[in-house]
């Protein structure tokens with residue numbers, strides 16, 4: 001070995017604490033610290049912590065990478081092949097060149113980015129209504145914490161995004177299910193749920209809902225706003241899929257003149273999971289509380305990330321990227337639908353969504369959903385069990401399959417083949 005390699009190796013070992021260098025004497029194997037190797041007794045922490053457990057399972061399942069060779073029909077972010085990594089890197093370089101790149105940003109977020117999110121939300125939303133947050137999940141957490149007092153109910157579409165259910169629970173709130181059909185939440189049942197529970201918050205994903213893919217019709221959007229307004233309640237509009245469909249309908253916040261809607265948007269789904277930049281749009285005292293909540297918890301989103309997002313969405317790369325993702329998602333969705341119809345006719349898609357990444361599948365009533373998900377895993381394909389999308393008893397066996405995470409169409413077809421085999425194994 002060359003002396004350079006040896007000294008690098010010694011440097012590494014010293015950094016890991018395995019050797020100590022004594023100038024003038026030499027380098028020696030470090031003596032283990034007293035007690036090293038024995039497991040410390042941490043049982044005192046159990047007493048100190050009490051029972052305020054935060055259930056992270058729904059969220060960690062969403063964020064865990066599949067093992068090698070396993071086909072992911074799970075996951076909600078673009079795969080490396082669709083991520084605009086190069087253009088993001090170029091945007092990041094431009095962003096950090098600015099003189100104030102590492103300085104404190106305006107506390108509500110960089111002005112240009114707030115203007116951009118306001119324009120995406122549409123209607124008469126202005127930059128002053130927008131607060132930049134660290135992605136949609138942070139926006140939801142702030143929103144639930146801020147809008148409802150612990151112990152109170154929050155109405156949710158059922159089924160719904162498990163990360164929202166986890167955030168509701170972590171805020172000490174109770175999720176109460178409101179049924180949907182193919183056009184989104186049922187306004188008549190929403191009105192009834194407000195009356196029965198006295199809830200003051202309704203969580204809703206009106207566009208390409210996760211997991212069903214349903215999009216609330218414009219008529220229904222108006223009705224939902226009327227029902228919420230009559231109940232003196234907020235509507236939390238989670239617009240996570242706005243950029244995953246070519247022709248998204250107008251947002252609910254753009255139709256709202258009364259401060260009813262608190263809107264949550266994010267760039268992670270269309271760009272990259274680490275582009276943790278989103279916006280919460282609200283008006284009145286709710287907006288002031290949301291700002292206070294973020295300031296107290298984490299001050300603000302790091303300026304270089306905000307500036308990078310702004311650079312990217314202001315560049316020609318943004319439009320090109322949108323067009324490429326829309327085209328690819330359409331192809332993948334159609335390929336998944338076709339493969340399912342050919343190999344797994346027992347699983348009926350709830351609907352074929354106009355955008356987004358998922359299909360929601362109804363299974364024959366006698367299917368053991370857990371057994372199927374486990375058998376699928378053994379067969380080398382991951383799917384999401386339906387029950388995690390329900391705050392209460394599921395109506396029957398369901399799974400969610402995603403077409404975005406597979407590396408190519410061949411892998412998608414192979415995933416469906418393995419899933420069909422798994423269903424045959426458990427029935």
Ligand SMILES: Cc1ncc(COP(=O)(O)O)c(C=O)c1O
Nearest residue numbers: 076135136137161210240266268
């Ligand atoms: C419906 C929905 N809302 C919000 C989020 C949060 O996404 P992010 O925090 O990456 O913006 C997700 C992520 O899966 C989601 O599916």
